[in-house]
Amino acid sequence: MNVKTTGILRISLLAFVFAIAAAPAIVAQQSVSPPQATSPVAQPQAAPAVQSAPAVDATIGTTEAARPGKALVVPKDLSPWTMFQSADWLVKSVMIGLAFASVLTWTILVAKSIELLLAKRRVIRDLTDTVEARSLADAQRLSSGRGVLSAFLDAALREARQSAGVSSDQGIRERAASSFAEITRAEARRIRLGMGMLATIGSTSPFVGLFGTVWGIMNSFIGISKAQTTNLAVVAPGIAEALLATAIGLVAAIPAVIIYNHFSRVTKTYLEIVSRASGTAGRLLSRDLDLDRAHGGGTLSRAAE
Secondary structure (H helix, E strand, C coil), X not given: CHHHHHHHHHHHHHHHHHHHHHHHHHHHHHHHCCCCCCHHHHHHHHHHHHHCCCCCCCCCCHXXXXXXXXXXXXXXXXXXXXHHHCCCHHHHHHHHXXXXXXXXXXHHHHHHHHHHHHHHHHHHHHHXXXXXXXXXXXXXXXXXCCCHHHHHHHHHHHHHHHXXXXXXXXXXXXXXXXXXXXHHHHHHHHHCCCHHHHHHHHHHHHHHHHHHHHHHHHHHHHHHHHHCCCCHHHHHHHHHHHHHHHHHHHHHHHHHHHHHHHHHHHHHHHHHHHHHHHHHHHHHHHHHHHHHHHCCCCHHHHHHC
8 A cells, every 4th residue: 555655646746747847838828829719709899999989189179169068159250340249348338438539539639730720820920910010009900819919919908008107117017927927828728728638548548458458358268167168269259359459449549649749849839939929018018118108108008098
């Protein structure tokens, strides 16, 4: 029994060693050989996987547009009129206000140009006509009676009439100069009427347009959050409408600033001519006072009457 048992154990041990040594070769052979049995089963499973893959286009936002209920409505025409019609009501109000300010600017340009031209011509003509006048009465007779020179002459004659019998010529000249200064200031206020509106439009229009732009861009971002998409076709129209408000603000502001600077130069030239008219009236008054003193008085009072 012991000999047989030992032989059986030896044979079993050799078989186990042989099985261990042959196992790697069998596994390597199975891994190299093509899996013919599994390929017919794998092919039907691969086809549905390919068909269920989402189609991704290279164009931005195509995936979002393909979702149900996410159809994008993009305006085909982005002209200024179309952007104005599709803008928010507040942005529309800003645009309308800026457009009205622009129309007002050009209206002031036309009206003030005509006013300054006529006023300057009238004063220059009166100064030319009265250059040979020797007294206030002669100058008043030669002037047109409507310009600022006529106002100076009337003020001088009025002061001479009211100061009849006063021996101090210096007091008459000072009171007349005070009246001339008041007339000059009134004429400056009259001729500058409307320039304050130009200054207001030129300084505030860009900021009003910027307010409309900020409001429009804020609405665009709100639309982005509601649409849950970053497609540029959804964002661009709203931003373009908002930027249109800034453009209209600049269209209103830039001409207003240029026209204001132009009128500042023109009115300065006109007020210099008004100062010449004031000096002319003052010289004529001084001459009449000297002539009145030379003739023993009474001449200036009769001329004033």
